Amino acid sequence: MMARRLFLFALLVAALVAASVWLAERPGQVTVHWQGWRVDTSVPVLLVAMLTFMVLVAVVTRFVAAVVSAPGRFLARRREKRRRRGYAALSDGLAAVAIGDRKAAGKLARQADKLLADPQLTGLLTAQAAELSGDEDEAERRLKTMVERPQTALLGLKGLLALAQRRGDHGAALDYARRAWAMGVPAQDLAEALFRLQAGAGQWVEAEVTLDEARKRRAMKPEDIRHLSALVQLERSLQVERDGDPAAALSLALKAHQADFTLVEASARAARLLHRAGKDRKALAVIVTTWQVAPHPHLVEACIALAPAETPLQRVKRLEKLVKANPDAADGHVALAEAALAAKLWGQARNHLELAAKLRPSAGTFFLLARLEREERQDEAAAQAWMAKATTAPAEPAWHCHACGRPADGWASACPACGAFDALDWRQPAVALLPV
Ligand SMILES: [Zn+2]
Incomplete structure (x- = not known):
């Protein structure tokens, strides 16, 4: 680098010397007349003066340009x-x-x-x-x-939806959820939020459209869609029955049952409407299908309601079939024991109560055992022993809301206490009954 510069410098000096020699060898005079002035000089002096002037102009121009552009560059950097x-x-x-x-x-x-x-x-x-x-x-x-802004619109709408939900403004929440869902994204949280808001507002037809769209977009699990769809059909069945159309109510209840066999309320409802339409065989088939996967006392009641006037012995026979369809269901053994007590079939009653007490110990079962001791053997001491046991036994299963934890008298698609949709579970409370 250094060597190259030195070489260039030497070259420049050589050129200057050569030029000077060349000019010195060729002397000449220049005379300039301008505005009454006269300047006499030699050609080399003139050339040097011109060169100096050009260099001066170049230096001044660069300086001025640097001063003028300085604020702009400063601002751009800032x-x-x-x-x-x-x-x-x-x-x-x-x-x-x-x-x-x-x-x-x-x-x-x-x-x-x-x-x-x-x-x-x-x-x-x-x-x-x-x-x-x-x-x-x-x-x-x-x-x-x-x-x-299109790129942030969905995020904005989801934020507004969450804000409206926290404020409890269901109308605004529904509007934001609808607008966000209309953007066509396969978001599960959005599909669920929109469905729940529509269900909460009783917009069952719209809620069903949302489920259909969620199925198309694969935004929700198919089994979740079937379960929620069953709840929608069940609610629509309730609605059309209130409007006085039992045939449509039955058709919707059966649709609900087929969408989700485990939905006790759909099964019990379909059975009741089938019984009213004179279709007891089909009603029993519906009850048994659900009983096998989700045994529940409502199904026992629905089964008994098919023949309310039968004799105690006929009832025992009917309930025996139910117990056989699901021998692990404590509710079946309790119901059969009650029917056997009414028919004075003591041995059968004791047998099924003992099975029920083993499957699911509960106050109700111990009360029935006390009743058995009194009615069969008039054994008050044994009856008192069962009664004492009942006071510390777990209570009977009941509907409880998993959102607010409160019990509910009966099943509903929305919790009667807090309004949470699809929140009621059938379970035995953890706390024991207080001593009476
Ligand atoms: Zn609740």
Whole structure:
């Protein structure tokens, strides 16, 4: 590098010397007349003067250009720096939101917002930071700006949906869920949220359309869709029966039963409507199908309701068939024991009560054992022993809401206490009965 420069310099000096010699060998005079002035000089001097003038002009031009463009370059560098700091604040802010650091999230959101000056871009962070700090109005405002930009619209709508649900504003939530779902994404949470909002509003036909669309988009598991679809058919069956159309009610109840065999209420309902239509054989088949997968006292009641006037002995025969269809169901043994008690078939009653007590110990079963001791043997002491046992035994199974934990008198698609959809489970309460 150094050698090359030295060489170039030497070359330049040589050229200058050569040029000087060449000029010295060719002397000449130049006279300039201008505005009453006269300048006499030699050609080399003139050439040197011109060269000096050109170099001076070039230096001044470059200097002026540098001075003029300086503020622009300075601003561009500053803008670039702000942009980099803005993006850093944006990503750090999102990280702070993810770990729930309210203070840092708020500070970084304000920074990103100021540095980037693009509310749609920083909307997610500022909305989440506002939510973290409990400023729901600000969060809503920010989320609404996100909806205006196609790339962030879905995220904005989902944020607005969650906000409306937290506020308990079902109307607004339904509107946001519908708009987000209409964007065509296969999001499971969105499909479920929309379905539940429609179900909560009693919009069963719309809810069914949502399930169909979820099936097409593969947004939900097929078994979940079948179960929810069964609930919709069941509710529609209730509705049309109230409107005075038992035939349509039966058809819908059967559809519900076929969509989900485990749905006790659909089966019991279909059996009742079939019995009313004179189709007892089919009614029994429906009951037994569900009884085998989801035994429940309602199914025993539905079975008994098929022949309310039969003799105790006939009832024992009928319930024997039910017990045989699912020998592991405690409710079958209890029902058969009660029928045997009524028919004074003591041995059979004792047999099934003991089986029931083994399968699922409960106060009800011990009360029946006490009754058996009194009626068969008039053994008050033995009866008292069973009664004592009943006071500490688990209570009978009942419907409980898994959303709010409260018990419900009967089954409903929505919890009567908190309104949660599809939240009632049939289970034995963990707490024992208090001593009486
Ligand atoms: Zn509830």
